Amino acid sequence: MSERRVDEGICEVDCIDGPRAAEARAALPAEEESRRVADALKVLANPGRLRVLAALEGRELCVCDLAHVLGVSTSGTSTQLKDLRRLGAVEFRTEGKLAYYRIADPYWLELAGSVARKVHGGDPA
Numbered sequence: 001m002s003e004r005r006v007d008e009g010i011c012e013v014d015c016i017d018g019p020r021a022a023e024a025r026a027a028l029p030a031e032e033e034s035r036r037v038a039d040a041l042k043v044l045a046n047p048g049r050l051r052v053l054a055a056l057e058g059r060e061l062c063v064c065d066l067a068h069v070l071g072v073s074t075s076g077t078s079t080q081l082k083d084l085r086r087l088g089a090v091e092f093r094t095e096g097k098l099a100y101y102r103i104a105d106p107y108w109l110e111l112a113g114s115v116a117r118k119v120h121g122g123d124p125a
Contacts, residue, residue: 043087044112048072049080053109056090060102084108 006012029037043049048070055061055069067077081101084090091104103109 040087043083043089044108046080046083048076049084050112052077052080052084053089053103053112056101056103057109060100062098062100064098066101 004012051070052066055066061069063074063077063081066081067074070077081090081092085092085104087108088105089103089108090101092099092101094100
């Protein structure tokens with residue numbers, strides 16, 4: 001006896017509900033918008049960049065200090081910071097030969113924190 005595909009969440013027949021499908025299609029965001037959202041999420045989908053955001057929460061650090069805190073090279077840290085700058089998550093100021101970074105938009109840190117809470121077993125309210 002073959003297994004029922006519907007038990008795996010797969011339709012066993014090809015049946016389109018025209019009005020329902022049309023409503024869903026009309027609700028879809030434009031493909032370019034979906035691409036921009038996916039690109040932003042790709043920036044966050046990197047453990048190194050998430051750690052940079054966590055290290056900068058509530059403080060400003062120069063690239064040298066940040067690299068030391070993270071245990072990675074300054075060039076590796078700079079690459080992560082560049083991606084986060086492009087996203088608008090961090091910004092920097094210079095002081096002499098040093099570049100100090102801080103959170104520019106707390107939304108990205110909050111989003112990462114929200115996902116972390118969900119992954120770790122719930123979002124206490």
